[in-house]
Amino acid sequence: MLGKKNENQVTEEAVRAALSTVIEPELHRDLISLNMIRDLQIDGNDVSFTIMLTTPACPLRGKMEQDSRAALDQVPGIGSVSINWSSNVPQDQRISQQLGQQFRNTIAVTSGKGGVGKTTVSVNLAISLAQEGARVGLLDADILGPNVPMMMGVDQMPAPRERKMVPAEAFGVRFISMGFIVPPDQPLVWRGPMLHSAIRQLLQDVHWGELDYLVVDLPPGTGDAQLSLAQALPLTGAIVVTQPMEVAVMDALRGLKMFEKLEVPIIGIVENMSGDFFGTGAGERLANEQGVAFLGSVPLDADVRRGGDAGEPIVVRHAGSLAAAAFRELSQKVAARVSVITLGNKQNVIPIQMIN
Numbered sequence: 001m002l003g004k005k006n007e008n009q010v011t012e013e014a015v016r017a018a019l020s021t022v023i024e025p026e027l028h029r030d031l032i033s034l035n036m037i038r039d040l041q042i043d044g045n046d047v048s049f050t051i052m053l054t055t056p057a058c059p060l061r062g063k064m065e066q067d068s069r070a071a072l073d074q075v076p077g078i079g080s081v082s083i084n085w086s087s088n089v090p091q092d093q094r095i096s097q098q099l100g101q102q103f104r105n106t107i108a109v110t111s112g113k114g115g116v117g118k119t120t121v122s123v124n125l126a127i128s129l130a131q132e133g134a135r136v137g138l139l140d141a142d143i144l145g146p147n148v149p150m151m152m153g154v155d156q157m158p159a160p161r162e163r164k165m166v167p168a169e170a171f172g173v174r175f176i177s178m179g180f181i182v183p184p185d186q187p188l189v190w191r192g193p194m195l196h197s198a199i200r201q202l203l204q205d206v207h208w209g210e211l212d213y214l215v216v217d218l219p220p221g222t223g224d225a226q227l228s229l230a231q232a233l234p235l236t237g238a239i240v241v242t243q244p245m246e247v248a249v250m251d252a253l254r255g256l257k258m259f260e261k262l263e264v265p266i267i268g269i270v271e272n273m274s275g276d277f278f279g280t281g282a283g284e285r286l287a288n289e290q291g292v293a294f295l296g297s298v299p300l301d302a303d304v305r306r307g308g309d310a311g312e313p314i315v316v317r318h319a320g321s322l323a324a325a326a327f328r329e330l331s332q333k334v335a336a337r338v339s340v341i342t343l344g345n346k347q348n349v350i351p352i353q354m355i356n
């Protein structure tokens with residue numbers, strides 16, 4: 001029992017006890033045991049601290065702030081509460097061990113068949129993550145039909161440095177594509193081993209620098225390129241893009257099963273081109289049936305295509321549109337899921353308490 005004299009004295013212990021009742025909604029553990037509370041300072045009865053998130057694109061900041069304030073309201077005598085935010089993206093340790101690149105997480109974007117919007121999703125996802133403050137790279141692994149340079153509005157990469165390629169940069173995203181290396185009118189014919197070494201080169205012989213997320217845009221299908229990629233680097237997870245009609249679901253399922261077979265975790269399913277024209281709902285149904293996360297629907301919108309054609313993706317060109325909002329929400333869900341996958345991966349030997 002507290003004596004009358006210090007009844008209204010706010011202590012660090014009391015603040016920590018209150019915050020230990022606040023649960024991080026994705027990781028399902030409290031903020032104290034996750035070591036997310038940093039720089040706790042108490043000045044009289046006023047409290048300030050930083051919440052260290054596992055991604056700058058955290059969708060649940062508002063909830064965590066609300067819950068923290070509600071918990072601290074219960075501390076007798078509490079004065080003002082000031083919350084700062086910072087983030088430190090957890091690291092998929094296998095990537096640096098096996099590849100020697102400083103990528104914290106790698107995200108493959110796939111589908112069973114062509115033309116469903118993999119590149120559109122990859123580009124808008126990468127830009128949205130960068131807009132949230134993450135360090136993002138985009139690898140165009142569609143060696144046969146590279147579309148990333150066009151959608152990013154850049155047709156050349158900078159001159160190489162120290163015999164390594166330097167990624168192009170636009171909208172805060174670093175990216176590399178076979179489209180920079182092979183002229184667009186030259187037909188590309190690859191055999192399996194060449195494909196493998198081309199992908200490895202785009203991963204290794206590039207000054208990527210440090211990245212929180214490397215997004216990898218895959219070619220259509222479930223063949224050599226997917227296999228080469230999965231062998232060339234550890235994938236934190238894969239996003240499966242599908243169209244909303246029933247006939248598209250089988251293709252998406254094939255893409256999903258292939259990554260499951262390769263033991264790549266499924267981040268979730270995105271339904272693209274949703275709306276009156278192609279319908280809506282098949283993506284969510286597939287996600288429920290397969291027991292994987294549904295990451296959201298992106299509407300069919302001519303401005304999405306125009307943005308891609310013009311080299312100014314919709315999240316930049318029409319940031320206020322519904323489609324742009326859908327991509328932003330998608331990017332937050334992806335970031336949250338990636339944190340959960342990476343922190344839950346037993347091969348990542350460093351426990352969360354050690355993350356600093």
Ligand SMILES: Nc1ncnc2c1ncn2[C@@H]1O[C@H](COP(=O)(O)OP(=O)(O)OP(=O)(O)O)[C@@H](O)[C@H]1O
Pocket residue numbers: 111113114115116117118119120121142145147218219220272273274298299300301302303304305306308309
């Ligand atoms: N939500 C959308 N609304 C309208 N148009 C879209 C949408 N998503 C993608 N598109 C358009 O559809 C076409 C195909 O998209 P995209 O190139 O991203 O598909 P893909 O799956 O990468 O294709 P490929 O298999 O050939 O690599 C593009 O012209 C793109 O601009």
Ligand SMILES: [Mg+2]
Pocket residue numbers: 118119120142147217218219
């Ligand atoms: Mg594509």
